[in-house]
Amino acid sequence: MKLRIFNMLALRAFRGLGNIIGCRSLPSRQLHCSSCQKTLIFERDYELPDGPLYAAKLEKKNHIYRVVSIETGPTELEIILTKDSLEHGVAGEVLSVETEVGRQLIKNFEAAYASPENLAEIASSFTKKSGQTISGRRMLLWLRTREYLTCAMREDVEWTLTPGMAARAFLRYHKLVVPESALKLPDYPITSSDPESWKEHDIGITVNSVDTVAMKMVVVPWTKK
Incomplete structure (x- = not known):
């Protein structure tokens, strides 16, 4: 059985749960996580017994997990700009940027996720409104x-x-x-x-x-x- 911990908040909660039930805590070197965008995959050190699973039958050793691997998610995010920017581009332009940059732009209402719905609604509206190409609007800006x-x-x-x-x-x-x-x-x-x-x-x-x-x-x- 494997567990996935998606960020440090969930990881701390997992450690707290282990302390509450009296389990052995994981080594600190295995719990290290430098970014909230990483996924930690855990595996039980001792397999569960066969047959129906009841919490009363679980032993303390069955609550001991070890880190199998640490996965990093996508490093780039596809967005569509909603505001003109000399640094990134013009409204309606679809870009692939670093995940952190893209999320910050979305948070500041300067971009949106490049979903099919947003592409049909935002990108086409800016092109029809101005009558210019993306490169032409970049030059105008x-x-x-x-x-x-x-x-x-x-x-x-x-x-x-x-x-x-x-x-x-x-x-x-x-x-x-x-x-x-x-x-x-x-x-x-x-x-x-x-x-x-x-x-x-x-x-x-x-x-x-x-x-x-x-x-x-x-x-x-x-x-x-």
Whole structure:
């Protein structure tokens, strides 16, 4: 016969029961449990007698158990986010995270278990509501949390800023890939010879041809790192 003790609270109760009935306690090294997520499997040192089982017929030795093994449960938990987070992702995204992290997010009402019901209700609702893909919503979240984008340009050559040049500058400085067609620059020209060009400008970035984010772009002199 084997018993399973799922956490330290149950383990302490089991030890207390053993003391009450006058049994020999288990060695402390066998009772060690460093995490509440572990399962301890116990086995009787002495098998029970054959035939009908009555408590009156049990001897003290039949109440002595030993630890057979210690099992750890799953280390990852599949969740679905209910709130946007720069650290984890956007609402409606399904993730596999560490068990402790996932339970903490669920406790803070930032995520829910990725059950079939929650997947059908939460994930689909966010996608239909925004019309964006998960990656597109991640990009929108990142852009909206940025104060400005830096466009580093050279001072020793003549240039007039184009969407392609700005896109390459964003790729070098921010590792951000922006198609030329998705980048809208101001109507006035931005040139190297104009001192007013080396300042802050209003631009627009369109994500997946659905949402456009108004951003600030700062033109700064390029320096070799």
